[in-house]
Amino acid sequence: MNGADTAFVLISAALVMLMTPGLALFYGGMVRVKSALNMLMMSFISLGIVSVLWVLYGYSLAFGTDTGGLIGSFEHVGLSGIGVETLTGGDEGIPVLAFVVFQLMFAALTPALMSGALADRVKFGAWALFITLWATVVYFPVAHWVWAEGGWLFELEVIDFAGGTAVHINAGVGALAAALVVGRRIGFKKEPMRPHSLPLVVLGAALLWFGWFGFNAGSALGAGGTAATMALNTQVATAAAVLGWLAYERVRHGAFTTLGAASGAVAGLVAITPAGAHVNAVGAIVIGLVAGAVCSWAVSLKYKLGYDDSLDVVGVHLVGGVVGTLLVGFLAIDGIGGAEQFGKQAVGAFSVMAFSFVVSWLLAKLVDAVVGFRADEDDETAGLDQAYHAETAYDFSAVGGSPASRGTAGIPDDSATALPSGKGLDEKVDA
């Protein structure tokens, strides 16, 4: 067993874990106060659900022995057959369990990425059901296609080093399909829907950036030159994308915005993800600049086309993923760049897009038919935090809240069934 590689992958797994709460804050700061907790929870619940699914059957379907190039198998259900001493590859490999926990974090993050497109308007239980189905029917197979021995895109030699296709294009398209099924937020394009806390957005983007070193460099599965290349390229592509986004914004809208800087960082991270191991630092800067500017332009599409991708999952993750996946076809330096590779990259990107869109749309329709995907209109207007979580994100007022049973000041009381009424709070906040 290679101890250094094992340590590196385990630490990378912990870094990637931090991306999901980071994403929660990134999205949570972008929504209005009344549904901020719901936005955080949509990401957080994915860590809960998908971590369990991954052990039960996710790892087996994604990385078990190939079945027809499309999916794994059931041989490792409950991680059976994988012991403490089981290694990847030969004697110099890492424990398979290290790979399992590393890939688990990718599986948990990917459905959470979609939540930004459905902000403020879906039932929490329906969302939980949707990501359970989506992870099972969309993510596990696509991860197999792209990364597993025998997967059809893997065998075609499509480059997706750390998930530009399997994670970002996949989630971006899934988000678009789900948003089309669910429909627009009440008041879309009419009411102001300003981010309630840009500092939270920046904190979230910073945690994503930090965790992404594990996502990208860790995908080398070893502490060596490839990991170092990926770490460097992750940093410079992200930096360049911040500049690209801000430059476009300054020309187009006249200001260097904080939200733009944070969004540019994420766009750059997304774009370098598939490509970073096969380009040099200058190539990474090019990818970052292009991704920043193109994604900055792409986020305006929803207003032109009329779909409500609330927090721009399509504009940032899908477009950024496509930019990185296609550009690596041109910019790869290890003798694989060129027209042929570009063609393969396009096949990879567009096949995942087509599959993910159709299946995500069907799953969203199914969830809608079975439990109803969309939140109640009154709940959406009042904010989802109280409706589904019985909480409010911030206590703005000393007026309007009192213990449900007087005199016990919040001490749990078996006989108290009423929820604390804080009605005054939200009305004040949004007035």
Next chain:
Amino acid sequence: MKLITAVIKPHRLDEVKDALQAFGVQGLTVTEASGYGRQRGHTEVYRGAEYTVDLVPKVRVEVLVEDEDAEQLIDVVAKAARTGKIGDGKVWSVPVETAVRVRTGERGPDAL
């Protein structure tokens, strides 16, 4: 008695408080408020989506005074709140029928 109400820029509150104290005013009420006058707020941009924010944060100061002090006090408040730039606010007065000091039950000017 008169109720003097001033809607001013938040950062002028300290100057107004000091001026009122110097004038001998015993108490005042301050409320956070928002609104617009002729300037109509400003524009913000989030990922290219522009929002007109036409309710500007202001502070509302209220003081109860005896009739003979009202006009002079309006001038004191206006002078303290003035920056000369757009959005300085408004000061006005309305007649008050009665006032009660809760602790002692005193009424009218004695309650001030």
